[in-house]
Amino acid sequence: HAIAARRPPDGHEPDFHPLRVAPSGARLTNPIEARQILGPHPWSRVTDAHAAGWFRQVSRIPHQRELNDEHYVDDHALAQIPAALPLLGLARHEQMLLTRGDGQQVTARGFDDPQAMRMILLQILTGRRASEIRTSRFDCFSPVPDRAVDAAEGEQIARFHYAQSKIDIAPDNILVDAEVVAVIEEQRQWVRDHFPAITPRHLFLQRTGNRQGDKPYPSGTYSWMLREFSKIVKITDSKGKPVGLSHTHRFRHTKLTRLAELGLPVHVLMRYAGHATPSMTMHYVAARQEHAEQVFLATAKLRADGTHVTFSRDDHDSLHLFNRADRFLPHGWCLLPPLQNCDKGNACLTCSVFVTDASHQDALERQLAETEALIDRSTTAFQERHGHPMPDDNVWLLQRRAEHAALTKLLDTLRSKPGRAVQGAGCGAAPTGPVPLTLDLDHHRRTRR
Structure with a gap:
């Protein structure tokens, strides 16, 4: 319809001409030969059927499925990451022996960046975005009402306030356990040791050119550090596919998928993820075939060989x-x-x-x-x-x-x-057969006078 609308009613050539401009925007070098084949006014033959045929082709464009497992990090890869993370925080003059995803053992020098080590660890544990962790405030904890620290069992629950800057109506805090609290407290102590004369604004700071302590850890440095780190450790999943650690958003997919597989309702997942709609939350949940089969086997009554269990009348x-x-x-x-x-x-x-x-x-x-x-x-x-x-x-x-x-x-x-x-x-044997019973039919009759 748009093409037909551009055609002049008097049949003259429109101001844009296919013989002069190619679809990519480059000018044709053979306009005379093209005019001899197509005629002087090719747009005059364009009808509504051309536009209708095009829209039918558009409807056939494949759309990405809502639930996918492309960004899910399986247990095989997650087991390798914590073992290799100390290399990020190790000093540059020190070396560390590690086992790559392909099983090869190598000796690598440290990256001397403990902040990047703790940032990616927090992303794995909490499922937050990289910007939410990287620009978090230094004072990011608040107590949880009616929750006390049980020193005997080591239970420690706190409310973590992350840097929510993407969705205005979304929450900016989640509950975290003792493991996350320990990582953040370790980062706080690192900031106090390396920036003793300032009051830091952010939890993760830029190391150079930051006298006032108001500059967060640079995004480009974080991506470059994880990219170089991935080249050395070469994390792979259970299928042997490499897992690039610089694409940290996949840890958000993994965390929300794990919570969904635990049976959390959609509105709870949406609150934890900080999303405004349930459809966006479900986009992060991977449709894992392994988990679907596990749930089916848990609900179906099957024997070890996969056959159904039959029950008799007894x-x-x-x-x-x-x-x-x-x-x-x-x-x-x-x-x-x-x-x-x-x-x-x-x-x-x-x-x-x-x-x-x-x-x-x-x-x-x-x-x-x-x-x-x-x-x-x-x-x-x-x-x-x-x-x-x-x-x-x-x-x-x-x-x-x-x-x-x-x-x-x-x-x-x-x-x-x-x-x-x-x-x-x-x-005592229960009586079987009919039980003799005598009914008095006259007992409840009303006597008429």
Whole structure:
């Protein structure tokens, strides 16, 4: 449509001519030959169909998928980075033996830049942008209400205020753990030692030409340092692909992907990332096939060989008990409905909803022997202490004898009826078949007068 609109209505040649200017902006060197082939007025033959055909081609332009794993750094690469990071902070006259991603061991000289070492470490731990770490304030900590430092367990939680300058409505702080706090405190001490006569404004400072301490660590220096560092250490992922450490934004993708895989809701991820929309946050989450398969295997009931687990009709009750771990007992099962409370205490053997089978026979026999020994030991001690036998109406003795009788009946029933489940409460057989019932049809009738 735009091309047709530029065509003069009188059919004259437009002010821009394809015979004079090439698509790239360069002038044609053969306008006479082109005019002989195309004619003097080629734009007069342009119709709306040409524009419609072009827009159909535009719709076929492939778009990048929203979830991708191109920027995700896997565990294989992340394990190599901390081992090589001390080389960044090592003095230039010192050397360090390190193992590259390809397995080759080399000896390299230090870069004498501990600030770059701590900056990339903070990016890996927090997932913040390079500018947010590089230009952070020196006083970037604030206490967290209702959170105290537990010196015994080493727990230390603080609120880290980073330099948010990209999105006005986004937050500029996150909660960090003791590891991040230790890295920042180490950087603070380094600044105090190297800039003792000034009050620093930023956490990471430019080392030269910064008498007032108001210039942050230069962005170009940080990129160059990591680029040269990558050439030496040669970090590779699990597929052998090199991981360039100068592209630090991939650590932000990795951190948000890890948090998403832990099950954090989207609005929590958006708050942590400092994004204004959930769609931007989900753009950072990698669709890892490995994690998708792990989640599927965790939800599906599969055997080790990948085949599905099938349940018979006899397993129906057990399936309902899977969500209640307290329904599985050491010597049987409790069939009490989940919404009801148990008032029996530990008297499961004499409870009508207690069920056991031959798979627990060894535990029941061991419990019977222990109960007999406990009764004998306790009654003998009572006789020696008081000079007379323990009374038969003793509360403790009554409970122990009830358990002993229930265990004896349970084991007798299991032996006489192998392969069947047994109910508690003395193994009394439940009535089967119709129950005789007499209805008084005249009892509730209203007598008419």
